[in-house]
Amino acid sequence: MxxxxxxxxxxxxxxxxGNPYPEATAALGHPLLGHLDPAFLALMDETCDHLRQVWGTQNRRTLPLSATGSAGMEAGFVNTVEPGDVVVVGVNGLFGQRMCDVAARCGAEVIPVEFDWGTPVDPQRLADAHPNPKVIAAVHAETSTGVRSDIKALGELKDDALLLVDAVTAIGGIELKADDWGIDVGYAGTQKCLGVPPGLAPFTISERAWERRVQKPQSWYLDLGLLGGYLDSDGTGGGRTYHHTAPTAMVAALHAGLERILAEGxxxxxxxxxxxxxxxxxxxxxxxxxxxxxxxxxxxxxxxxxxxxxxxxxxxxxxxxxxxxxxxxxxxxxxxxxxxxxxxxxxxxxxxxxxxxxxxxxxxxxx
Amino acid sequence: MxxxxxxxxxxxxxxxxGNPYPEATAALGHPLLGHLDPAFLALMDETCDHLRQVWGTQNRRTLPLSATGSAGMEAGFVNTVEPGDVVVVGVNGLFGQRMCDVAARCGAEVIPVEFDWGTPVDPQRLADAHPNPKVIAAVHAETSTGVRSDIKALGELKDDALLLVDAVTAIGGIELKADDWGIDVGYAGTQKCLGVPPGLAPFTISERAWERRVQKPQSWYLDLGLLGGYLDSDGTGGGRTYHHTAPTAMVAALHAGLERILAEGxxxxxxxxxxxxxxxxxxxxxxxxxxxxxxxxxxxxxxxxxxxxxxxxxxxxxxxxxxxxxxxxxxxxxxxxxxxxxxxxxxxxxxxxxxxxxxxxxxxxxx
The missing domain is CATH 3.90.1150.10 (Aspartate Aminotransferase, domain 1)
Structure with missing residues (x-):
């Protein structure tokens, strides 16, 4: 047996x-905490603070979603896209393709802008693809091809669109400045440069995107409006309402990995x-x-x-x-x-x- | 810092x-494996086999989903319900209410059948609620009230409907016989009686439900058709295609927790x-x-x-x-x-x- x-x-x-930082592995073995324990809520708040640093953002709504990076992608689209919305996607690899699939399942009118695999997306071609899209989406670091695209340039061209960025293989490994670059919605994974096992999706959303979000997304699990009641990381305290049971061991590991990174600088x-x-x-x-x-x-x-x-x-x-x-x-x-x-x-x-x-x-x- | x-x-x-079994905690500290490593795929296959035993099922498609139990609920509905389908839900607590919300987001015509909190659902009232629903859904063990409902009796009355069951607080703690009772779709969590930290949703789907599943669910992440390519646990080997990065540390913990349970009996x-x-x-x-x-x-x-x-x-x-x-x-x-x-x-x-x-x-x- x-x-x-x-x-x-x-x-x-x-x-x-990749192999996790030893601090992250050690944290998985710490005594498990309940998801509503004051000690865990403090750990979660610190984790969100640390995530803001690696994202380069002040976004209040910055948190680890309770699933892997691909669920982060889904959370990005279900919370911003409703049937008929136009979504321009830069496709220079597998994850750009996946974005098109996920956005289409939200009922989006998807405009894929294709580039040879192994090359970056051209921000100008994305900006020119449609006069007024709801969302422009691109992959910062294409895991399928090992290519970095210029998200800063894309942010300068986004105009009224929301900029949705896959930072799975970027976060904690290459320069990433969500606020400076105008990223409105970003998702990542823990198992790449953050040096933490897979299982969580670091996520951030700007005020601008929050105000234009879908009020009742087709996904209950990834509904950021509902998640907000649990997170409440604005420091006002009070109503930390139950949404789902947070994966507390994994959050402890992420917390430890982030502290390891921030201690090194x-x-x-x-x-x-x-x-x-x-x-x-x-x-x-x-x-x-x-x-x-x-x-x-x-x-x-x-x-x-x-x-x-x-x-x-x-x-x-x-x-x-x-x-x-x-x-x-x-x-x-x-x-x-x-x-x-x-x-x-x-x-x-x-x-x-x-x-x-x-x-x-x-x-x-x-x- | x-x-x-x-x-x-x-x-x-x-x-x-709850507190995890020490074997589950220890497994979190094992050297991390890649999600496509032959050693991990063997571990995953064993985990699915063990899950079949605690579910009481022979269902080929029995697996741990890469998110918590509430995502298991969402997976159950997005893979079986399309706009306009009739879903009868027994509501005798919070999780029955949640089922109504999740099913409605799939476009279902939801028929809630209400019972006082603290009492079980009455299978006959569920069976009588509609002449031909696509799905009848109920919670086996209502975590919000501490009540057990009679799923076996519901299975005998389900007729042509698919029986969708929440077994989050049942699995590994009370009698659960998915096949004998006619459960078509079941989801659970790891953090209750299985004695494993939260983060995965043990899931099972019968052939009967599989044949009537939604071909392109609104969720990419929880699309069982896509997940099947990675799981492929029918023993034929071959095409273990990448879907998303499985949370390998958590799967190792689940594997260890299940072995602990099966060793005890x-x-x-x-x-x-x-x-x-x-x-x-x-x-x-x-x-x-x-x-x-x-x-x-x-x-x-x-x-x-x-x-x-x-x-x-x-x-x-x-x-x-x-x-x-x-x-x-x-x-x-x-x-x-x-x-x-x-x-x-x-x-x-x-x-x-x-x-x-x-x-x-x-x-x-x-x-």
Whole structure:
């Protein structure tokens, strides 16, 4: 009846989850708190404060949603889009495609603006796609391709539209300034650069978007109006009403991960991600491999590299896992067999992790 | 920058979360696995197998959804109900009310059938409420009132309707026979009698419901058709396609909690809940307190008790927390100040927990 396999400890160098910070793992083992315990509500309030720092926002409504990053995407759309609303979506990878699907399920008139995978979205083309959309949506850091798009430029062009941004692979790893850049709705995940296990979606919404939100979203679980009664993190105290049972262990882990990041300093953490990514990308190129993402738009925390001619992409991943306990990711969509994705996120954004994955790849590829 | 408050260890005797089994907490600290790692997929498959046992089902599509129990409710409705479908809901507490709200957001024509809080639903009245509903929905164990309803009898009367059941406070604590009773769609939570932290929704759907499911639900995140590609737990192997990043630490905890339960024996665990609840309920009555739930329909795992005349319900809860680190729950809805809810779930379904909460209540109430 017991689980017969021994535990394995992996180097999680794929597109996520990455290995958590030890502080986050330790917090999962703390005594569990009830979701209405004053001690937990204090922890939740601090978590929301810390999230504001990594989002670069003063938004009062900044919180961890009780589901993974993809539910964050759904929360973004169900709370802003009603049937017939026009939504312009920049599509330069899998997560842009997913945005179109999710927005369409809200009844939106979706205008996808396509770009080659491996390239960033062009903010001007998004702005020109429709004279007056309700929402312009784009992915800051495309997890499927390892590409960074210029959200700041998009914010300058958004006009009356709400700017909805996927920051799943951005938050805590690259520069992210929600307020300065004019992000109205943002969602992220915990399992990438924040160095926390998957299970929560850090979320933020501006006053401007809040005022224009859907009053009764099709989702009860992700209805921000109902969630607000529980969160109430404006400091006025009082009515912390029950909505659903918050995943208290996961919130404790997020709190601990965020404290680890803020103790190091957010700028230092971002610089560490930049350095590890540079080392990895230089090393891959020295090995004679070709990077997939367009130069100038490459994410440091998630590197995409082309599988060399004649090499079995899956066999290499299997050997890395078997020999070295190293997980790297396959490519996404039509690049499943022709691209690898290598993430150095959270605690793995380090020189030793970069050297380890390079050494293992050299050994397997015999380069 | 560090969290300034010391950790507190609570006796979680409220309506949930309860204290987790130590095996579940320990599993949260295991090395994190990626959601596509063969070792994790094996763990997930075992978890689904174990879930089938606690659900009492052979349903192939039995899995932990990546959000809390309330998202399980939403998954139940978005996958079975389309605009105009008739949904009959038994409403004898907060969670029946919530079902009406969630079903209405799917465009259902909702027929609520009301019962006094503290009493079970009458299956015949539900069956008589409409000649041909698409769905009949009811709560097996009403967390808001501590009442058990007769799902078996409802299954015998359901006719052509799909039977959708909330088993959040039932699973792993009282008898639950999804297949024998004709449950077509069931959802639960991990944080009650399963003794695992909150964050996942154990879910099961019959072939009959699967064939009549909504082809493109309004929720992408909870679309069982898309989730099926990742789960694929029919043993045929092959296409485990990415849907979203599973909360791997939480799944490991659920796996460990379920193994703990199955090692003890599900019947023994249910008997342990029954015994602890009986001790508690007898002790409360010996203390001169009056139980809220109707005799004959009282849940053993969640006991509701009336606040004595002249006693400040919140002050008592506060003193229990401060003096004894004991959390009990307030009543729900209009009974917030006149009822307490005391849960003895998972590892807390024990003689010592029953005696502890009784002793603490005696001390605070001076009885």
């Amino acid at each position: 017991t689980f017969s396999q021994p535990l394995v400890a992996r180097h999680l160098f794929g597109p996520g989850p 957010l700028d230092a953490v971002i610089a560490r991600h930049a350095k590890a990514g540079r080392l990895l990308q230089e090393g891959l190129q020295e090995m004679g491999l070709e990077l997939f993402a367009q130069e100038g738009s490459r994410l440091p925390d998630l590197t995409t590299v082309k599988v060399p001619e004649g090499v079995d992409a899956g066999a290499v991943r299997g050997e890395l896992l078997e020999r070295f306990n190293i997980e790297i990711g396959a490519g996404a969509g039509k690049f499943a067999k022709s691209v690898w994705r290598i993430g150095l996120m959270g605690p793995n954004a380090s020189e030793d992790s970069a050297e380890l994955v390079l050494a293992a790849l050299r050994a397997v590829l015999k380069r | 560090t969290f300034s408050q010391p950790l507190v260890a609570r006796h979680l005797f409220g309506p949930g979360p 599900l019947d023994a665990v249910i008997a342990r809940h029954a015994k602890a609840g009986r001790l508690l309920q007898e002790g409360l009555q010996e203390m001169g307190l009056e139980l809220f739930a109707q005799e004959g329909s009282r849940l053993p795992d969640l006991t509701t008790v009336k606040v004595p005349e002249g006693v400040d319900a919140g002050a008592v809860r506060g003193e229990l927390l401060e003096r004894f680190n004991i959390e009990i729950g307030a009543g729900a809805g209009k009974f917030a100040k006149s009822v307490w809810r005391i849960g003895l779930m998972g590892p807390n379904a024990s003689e010592d927990s029953a005696e502890l909460v009784l002793a603490a209540l005696r001390a605070v109430l001076k009885r």
